[in-house]
Amino acid sequence: MSATMQQVAPAITPAQVVMDCKLDKIFYGSFLAVRDSHVPIEKNKITGFIGPSGCGKSTVLRSLNRMNDLVEGFRFDGHVHFLGQDVYGKGVDPVVVRRYIGMVFQQPNPFSMSIFDNVAFGLRLNRYKGDIGDRVKAALQGAALWDEVKEKLKVSGLALSGGQQQRLCIARAIATEPEVLLMDEPCSALDPIATRRVEELMVELKKDYTIALVTHNMQQATRVADTTAFFSVDISQGTRTGYLVEMGPTSQIFDHPREKLTKDYISGQFS
Amino acid sequence: MSNLSSVLSAVPSLQRKLEGRALRSILLSALVWISALVASVPLFSVLYMLIMRGGSRLSLEVFTELPPAGFEMGGGFGNALVGTFVMVGIAAAIAIPVGIMAAVFLAELGPSSKLANTARFAAKTLTGLPSILAGVFAYAMVVLTTGTYSAPAGGVALAVLMLPIVVLTAEEAMKMVPKIMKDAAYGMGCTRSQVVWKVVLPTGMPAILTGVMLAVARAAGETAPLLFTALFSNYWIFHEGQLEVMSPTASLAVLIYNFSGMPFDNQLELAWAASLVLVMIVLVVNVVSRIVGKPKF
Numbered sequence: 344m345s346a347t348m349q350q351v352a353p354a355i356t357p358a359q360v361v362m363d364c365k366l367d368k369i370f371y372g373s374f375l376a377v378r379d380s381h382v383p384i385e386k387n388k389i390t391g392f393i394g395p396s397g398c399g400k401s402t403v404l405r406s407l408n409r410m411n412d413l414v415e416g417f418r419f420d421g422h423v424h425f426l427g428q429d430v431y432g433k434g435v436d437p438v439v440v441r442r443y444i445g446m447v448f449q450q451p452n453p454f455s456m457s458i459f460d461n462v463a464f465g466l467r468l469n470r471y472k473g474d475i476g477d478r479v480k481a482a483l484q485g486a487a488l489w490d491e492v493k494e495k496l497k498v499s500g501l502a503l504s505g506g507q508q509q510r511l512c513i514a515r516a517i518a519t520e521p522e523v524l525l526m527d528e529p530c531s532a533l534d535p536i537a538t539r540r541v542e543e544l545m546v547e548l549k550k551d552y553t554i555a556l557v558t559h560n561m562q563q564a565t566r567v568a569d570t571t572a573f574f575s576v577d578i579s580q581g582t583r584t585g586y587l588v589e590m591g592p593t594s595q596i597f598d599h600p601r602e603k604l605t606k607d608y609i610s611g612q613f614s
Numbered sequence: 615m616s617n618l619s620s621v622l623s624a625v626p627s628l629q630r631k632l633e634g635r636a637l638r639s640i641l642l643s644a645l646v647w648i649s650a651l652v653a654s655v656p657l658f659s660v661l662y663m664l665i666m667r668g669g670s671r672l673s674l675e676v677f678t679e680l681p682p683a684g685f686e687m688g689g690g691f692g693n694a695l696v697g698t699f700v701m702v703g704i705a706a707a708i709a710i711p712v713g714i715m716a717a718v719f720l721a722e723l724g725p726s727s728k729l730a731n732t733a734r735f736a737a738k739t740l741t742g743l744p745s746i747l748a749g750v751f752a753y754a755m756v757v758l759t760t761g762t763y764s765a766p767a768g769g770v771a772l773a774v775l776m777l778p779i780v781v782l783t784a785e786e787a788m789k790m791v792p793k794i795m796k797d798a799a800y801g802m803g804c805t806r807s808q809v810v811w812k813v814v815l816p817t818g819m820p821a822i823l824t825g826v827m828l829a830v831a832r833a834a835g836e837t838a839p840l841l842f843t844a845l846f847s848n849y850w851i852f853h854e855g856q857l858e859v860m861s862p863t864a865s866l867a868v869l870i871y872n873f874s875g876m877p878f879d880n881q882l883e884l885a886w887a888a889s890l891v892l893v894m895i896v897l898v899v900n901v902v903s904r905i906v907g908k909p910k911f
Contacts, residue, residue, distance in 0.1 A: 413800060442803030452794040455817040464812070465802045512798070519802075 358385040361523060361553045362407060362444075363424040369402055372416035375580075376402050380587035382572050384523070389545060389554045391568030391593065393561055395613065398574040399585025400557045404525050407555065408444035409437035426522065442469060445516035447526045451508035453500030453515070458483075458492050461500040461511055465519040478518055485551075486514035487544050506537025513544065517552065524548065526556045530563065542567050561609060564593060571596040573605045664893055668886030676887055681848050681869065687880055691888045693850045694864040697765065698892075700851060701844060701865060702834050704769025705776050710826055713780025714815075717822075720781070721788035722810050733781070740778035748774040749839035757843055765851065765863040768844030772836060776829040783825025787818035820907045827903030831896045837867035846872060866892045 362384040369377040377399040384390045384407075392400040402411065409430060411417045423430040430440050442465070453461050462479040471478065479496075483489040488510040492503070500511050509529060516524060526545070530538040545554060545567050558564055564571050572590040576583050589602050600606045607613060630636060675690050682689030716733060724730045752771035757763055791814050799813040815822075845862035846869065852858070866888050873885035 408801070410797070410801060413797075438803050438805050440803075441801055446801035448794060448797060448801070450794050452792070452798040454795060454798065454813055468802060468804065468808065468812075515798075515802070 358388065360384065361386045361425065362555075363422075364403075364407060365421045365423075366403060366406065366419075367421035368419075369399070369406055369411075370416070370418040371414060374582060375584045377406075377585045378577070380572075380574070380585075382587060382590065384553060384555050385570065386553050387549050387551075388569040389549050389556055389567050391564035391571045392555065392557045392574060393559075393564050393571060393608075394574035394585070394588075395576060395608065396559065397583050397585070398576045400574045401527055402585065403574070404527050404555060404557045407523075408441045408446055408525055410441070410446065412437045442519065443521050444523045444525060445519070445521035447509070447512050447516055447524060447529045449528045450532050451505055451512055453503070453508050453511050455499065455501055457497045458500050458503070458511060459496040462514050462518050464515060469519055471519075482514040482518035483511075485517050485548065486510045487540065487547070488514055504537070506533050506540060509533060509537070509541055510544065513541070513548075517548070521552070523553045523555065526554060528557050528559060531559065538563075561597075565597055568593045573600075573602075573608065575604055575608070661893065661897075664886065664890040668883075668888075668890035671883040671887035672890065676884065676891075680850070681864070681873075681884070682880055683848075684878065689880070689884065691864075691866060691869050691884060691891075693847065694866045694869040694888065695891070696851055697768075697844070697847070697864040698834060698866045698895075700765050701768040701772055701840070701863065702830060704766055705772035705833050706826075706830055708769065708773040709776035709780050709829065713777050713826075713829075714784050714822065716781045717784035717788060718810055718815075720785045722806070722814060734785075737778040737781045740774070741782065743775075744838075745775055745836050746838040746841075748772070749841060749843050752839065752843045760860060762860055763843060763845040763862040764860045765844055766859065768840045768863060768865065771839035771843045772833040775836060775839065776833050779829035779832065780825055783828065784818070784822045787821030787825065788814050790821060791817045824903045824907030827899050827906070831899040831903075834899070835867060835892060835896050837865075837871050840865050840868050841871070844868070866895075 360383045364380075364382045364384065366377055366380045366382065368375060368379075380399075380403060382390070382392075382403065392404060394400050405411045406417075406419055407423055407430070411419070419431055421431075425440075425444070428435065430444075454464060456464075459479055462482050463475050466475050466478055480489060480493075483492060488507060491507060492498075492511075500508065503511060509532075513524075513529075529545075530541050533541065542563065545556065548554060549569075556564075556568060558568075569592065570590065571593040573588045573596060574585050575588045577586055578584075588604050589596065589600065591601075596605060597609055600609065632640075675688065676692070677690060677695060678692045679688065679690035680693055681691055716737075720730050720734060748771045751774055752767050756767035756770050760767070795813060795817060796809055799809045804812065844865060847862045847864045849858075849864075851863055853861075870885045870888050870892070873881040873888070876882065876885075
């Protein structure tokens with residue numbers, strides 16, 4: 344049912360931009376890491392960020408929920424409009440931003456506590472008043488992990504396999520139902536079978552969430568991303584500054600790239 | 615590649631030969647084996663000697679009765695046992711909270727700040743402090759200001775010895791918490807103090823408890839800092855219907871020190887028995903710390 348809606352929806356209504364990210368300049372100290380990248384992220388879609396290593400795609404992702412504020416020397420020029428507010432606006436608390444924009448990391452990083460407590464973590468953090476057990480179950484179901492762990496919710500999250508840990512982290516992130524999920528190479532530490540499961544999960548999750556996905560794996564982008572943003576590195580100024588080369592529907596980026604650089608990258612001429 | 619034939623003979627013998635490298639390897643292995651054995655000899659020989667000489671004197675009586683006077687027979691060290699527990703308890707109540715909070719600062723808030731470097735240096739120096747100086751410190755701070763030898767004075771002296779152990783082991787324990795786990799907490803929308811309270815402290819807790827236990831064990835066995843802070847007493851701390859905290863207090867360590875120099879067989883036997891009890895307490899605390907400190911995975 345929802346699959347047909349998914350196909351029909353874009354044709355009827357223009358896609359709604361949930362996060363309008365205009366990244367003019369991102370600095371670490373005096374190092375210009377990213378410049379001139381305008382990345383709109385559309386609702387209920389997966390936006391893939393691809394590009395060679397060092398092109399700043401993770402930096403871009405981590406600046407969207409202000410995770411980079413934790414890095415010393417981080418400076419940001421531009422804006423990230425989210426729900427009608429600038430994430431970098433005056434008086435905005437980065438801690439609150441991160442509660443609305445969830446994150447899944449490269450390495451599975453469950454807390455050293457039970458599976459249940461891992462998923463309940465965000466609910467308790469936000470003093471959720473309802474039935475925590477129901478929400479934990481729903482989140483684990485949403486992350487396609489419930490059937491595997493329903494008998495052992497009290498077991499430590501660290502006892503799970505890598506792929507299960509990553510799905511636990513996804514369950515933890517969606518338990519509070521954030522608006523957007525940022526995923527920073529979520530499959531790079533997983534084996535092919537676990538990778539496939541997480542990819543299927545991402546496609547399933549976009550019905551309810553908006554996803555921004557950094558991946559070093561172009562095939563992964565073609566498999567799951569609706570929109571793809573290609574970043575590259577500019578070394579003309581003597582440093583390595585990442586920038587957005589082009590962005591568009593995934594099929595267009597891979598089949599009819601506008602830029603020669605994109606074409607060279609996706610045909611494997613550099614990486 | 616052409617040089618290879620000149621280095622390795624054409625028809626190799628793959629048999630092990632007892633010469634050169636192989637022999638050195640065996641000798642070195644033997645050396646470290648023996649060294650490991652030597653390192654474990656003192657504990658077990660002390661334990662053996664204590665059981666032999668103090669074991670026979672152990673009875674319910676020694677735990678419940680007061681120390682005997684000169685030519686008196688029987689008696690025990692019940693008050694010293696209680697005194698040790700009370701003073702180690704006071705020390706723990708001071709050193710554990712202060713030590714863990716200081717460690718939070720060192721590991722999480724300002725790891726490379728000037729204050730952190732100073733505190734770390736102070737803690738490391740303090741671990742090497744002769745324990746009698748902790749007694750001098752507590753004598754000046756507590757005994758002189760309150761005008762009496764007392765359990766709190768002994769507790770403060772022991773706390774000075776415990777504090778650096780707690781600070782340094784707790785800092786290490788918190789540093790062991792993986793950065794990706796802290797990132798996860800920040801990513802969920804934790805403030806810095808929530809990251810510390812909800813993730814760093816619980817995750818590091820087993821290792822922190824190990825450090826705490828080691829500090830408790832060390833404090834329980836200390837004699838010198840108690841000699842002129844708590845002194846000794848032949849009476850219960852709970853004496854004639856009231857708790858006499860602000861008066862000289864007995865401890866196992868000082869009882870052993872006092873009795874072992876006496877010319878009476880009864881007191882000497884009690885000193886051996888008290889030593890056995892004290893070593894058993896330290897041993898139990900260490901074993902417990904190993905159990906709680908065992909990583910779950």
